[in-house]
Amino acid sequence: MKELKRAVLEKGIVVGDDILKVDMFLNHRIDTGLALAMGNYIADYFREKSPNIIFTIEASGIAIAITTAIALENIPVVFAKKTAASNQGADRLYANVHSFTKNKDYLVSVERDYLPSGSCVLIVDDFLANGEAMRGLIKITEYANCKLCGAAVAIEKAFQSGGRELRSQGVDLLSLCKIKSIGNDEIILED
Amino acid sequence: MKELKRAVLEKGIVVGDDILKVDMFLNHRIDTGLALAMGNYIADYFREKSPNIIFTIEASGIAIAITTAIALENIPVVFAKKTAASNQGADRLYANVHSFTKNKDYLVSVERDYLPSGSCVLIVDDFLANGEAMRGLIKITEYANCKLCGAAVAIEKAFQSGGRELRSQGVDLLSLCKIKSIGNDEIILED
Numbered sequence: 040m041k042e043l044k045r046a047v048l049e050k051g052i053v054v055g056d057d058i059l060k061v062d063m064f065l066n067h068r069i070d071t072g073l074a075l076a077m078g079n080y081i082a083d084y085f086r087e088k089s090p091n092i093i094f095t096i097e098a099s100g101i102a103i104a105i106t107t108a109i110a111l112e113n114i115p116v117v118f119a120k121k122t123a124a125s126n127q128g129a130d131r132l133y134a135n136v137h138s139f140t141k142n143k144d145y146l147v148s149v150e151r152d153y154l155p156s157g158s159c160v161l162i163v164d165d166f167l168a169n170g171e172a173m174r175g176l177i178k179i180t181e182y183a184n185c186k187l188c189g190a191a192v193a194i195e196k197a198f199q200s201g202g203r204e205l206r207s208q209g210v211d212l213l214s215l216c217k218i219k220s221i222g223n224d225e226i227i228l229e230d
Numbered sequence: 231m232k233e234l235k236r237a238v239l240e241k242g243i244v245v246g247d248d249i250l251k252v253d254m255f256l257n258h259r260i261d262t263g264l265a266l267a268m269g270n271y272i273a274d275y276f277r278e279k280s281p282n283i284i285f286t287i288e289a290s291g292i293a294i295a296i297t298t299a300i301a302l303e304n305i306p307v308v309f310a311k312k313t314a315a316s317n318q319g320a321d322r323l324y325a326n327v328h329s330f331t332k333n334k335d336y337l338v339s340v341e342r343d344y345l346p347s348g349s350c351v352l353i354v355d356d357f358l359a360n361g362e363a364m365r366g367l368i369k370i371t372e373y374a375n376c377k378l379c380g381a382a383v384a385i386e387k388a389f390q391s392g393g394r395e396l397r398s399q400g401v402d403l404l405s406l407c408k409i410k411s412i413g414n415d416e417i418i419l420e421d
Contacts, residue, residue, distance in 0.1 A: 067311065068344040071296065072304040097289030098309065105262065105296050113263040118289065120258065153259040 040080050040215040042073055043193060044228055053221045057196070058140075065193060066099035066165050077215055078106025081163060081191040084213050085111075088188040090161035092117055092154065094180065096147060096172055100164040103193060107163050117154060119147040119176060132182045134175035139168065147175050154183035162190040167214065170201025177210070194218060197229055231271050231406035233264055234384060235419055244412045248387075249331075256384060257290035257356050268406055269297025272354060272382040275404050276302075279379040281352035283308055283345065285371065287338060287363055291355040294384060298354050308345060310338040310367060323373045325366035330359065338366050345374035353381040358405065361392025368401070385409060388420055 052060040064070040081103070090111060095104035096119040104116045131148045138145065154160065160180045167173055173190060180187050187210065195202045195214035198221075205212050217229040243251040255261040272294070281302065286295035287310040295307045322339045329336065345351065351371045358364055364381060371378050378401065386393045386405035389412075396403050408420040 062341070063344065067309065067341060069296065069299075069307040069309070071299040071306055074296065075300065075304065098292060098311075101289060101292040102296050102307065105260065105265065105293050108260075108262040109266065109300075113266065115262055116260040116293065118258065118260070120289075150253070150258060153254065 040077065042076050043216045046070065046073060047194065047216050047218070047228070048226060051226055053224050053226060056222050057199075059194070059196070059218060059221050059226065061194065069102045074102045074106045075109075077103050077193060078108075078110045080215060081107045081161075081213060082110030085161050085189050085191070085211075088159065088161075088211075090114065090159045090188045092158045092160050092185070094149075094154070094160045094162045094176055095119070095164055096176060097121060099166070103165060103191075104163045107161070107191070111161075117149060119149050119179065121145050121147055132179045134178040134182075136175040137169075137171045139171070147172070147179070149179055149183070151183060154180065154185050156184040158183070158185040159188045160185045161188050163192075164190075165193045166196070167192040167194070167201050167205075167212075168196040168199045170205055173201060173205060177205075189213065191215070196221075231268065233267050234407045237261065237264060238385065238407050238409070239417060239419070242417055244415050244417060247413045248390075250385070250387070250409060250412050250417065252385065260293045265293045265297045266300075268294050268384060269299075269301045271406060272298045272352075272404060273301030276352050276380050276382070276402075279350065279352075279402075281305065281350045281379045283349045283351050283376070285340075285345070285351045285353045285367055286310070286355055287367060288312060290357070294356060294382075295354045298352070298382070302352075308340060310340050310370065312336050312338055323370045325369040325373075327366040328360075328362045330362070338363070338370070340370055340374070342374060345371065345376050347375040349374075349376040350379045351376045352379055354383075355381075356384045357387070358383040358385070358392050358396075358403075359387040359390045361396055364392060364396060368396075380404065382406070387412075
């Protein structure tokens with residue numbers, strides 16, 4: 040997706056060998072116009088599959104999830120939570136996720152009622168690297184007896200294995216910007 | 231705001247004496263149409279003050295922050311983060327916040343560059359009770375030398391002190407739905 044690729048190349052900052060900092064427009068400060076454009080792009084790609092729930096994970100996925108939901112005639116957004124608060128209901132679906140950025144495991148969970156059995160679920164997230172978070176969301180989608188109609192991420196680090204593995208398992212995965220390599224202050228995109 | 235009040239009365243669940251569970255439409259599963267309507271309502275109220283940044287806190291504030299930003303001609307959204315990840319920059323502004331829901335203190339922080347000095351900041355969040363999170367966001371707005379043009383929350387627990395204190399300090403605070411009392415499975419709204 041042209042606008043996102045341009046933002047990554049113009050504004051993205053390489054930190055060390057494998058961290059791409061894009062939080063000036065994607066996941067700390069959000070460029071609202073770009074988020075709307077990404078939502079429209081994702082919606083156009085998946086519209087014919089008729090998703091009726093957008094599923095994401097707090098916090099950085101929520102902005103694109105909302106704009107995708109708006110473009111799909113205001114279908115609801117459900118976001119998985121990372122920690123248990125005292126007012127959470129008892130009937131929840133859980134999956135374990137390892138975060139390489141934060142270097143720890145955590146549980147993600149969703150209240151079962153919010154993913155009704157038989158729903159057609161489109162997963163949306165900001166980043167895909169090793170695919171840990173995405174696999175957690177897919178597991179929860181399966182536990183809920185929902186149909187996974189596809190998954191979309193803003194940025195895929197194509198030099199890590201998550202995207203390749205998910206596609207080989209048959210997931211219809213859309214990446215708006217694929218990073219071929221980063222390092223030495225340089226960002227190389229796939230075509 | 232009529233649509234939100236109706237949703238609170240029809241779908242909200244009282245847990246114990248002071249917890250109102252509204253995560254079926256506001257902060258776990260998001261009713262996208264309602265989020266858009268709330269964003270329009272907040273934008274209409276604050277438009278003449280010309281805010282140029284929406285400021286919120288992860289995770290539940292992001293949805294309404296985005297829809298408010300869309301209604302204000304796509305101004306950017308900045309969300310404060312609750313924990314430090316390894317790829318965060320060094321020049322950050324911090325505030326301490328106590329969460330009564332999770333019963334712990336935590337630091338919220340923002341990268342300084344994303345709240346440029348002199349910006350006109352509109353704070354948006356889902357809930358206001360004791361006002362702890364809101365006070366943290368206001369402190370950060372001040373540290374950044376920004377102007378606070380106002381604050382908007384979806385639901386104010388008016389039986390707790392946050393809203394009263396903030397208004398007495400001169401904050402232009404908009405609540406879309408004020409809860410007068412909850413308990414005994416009953417929710418009473420202010421007019």
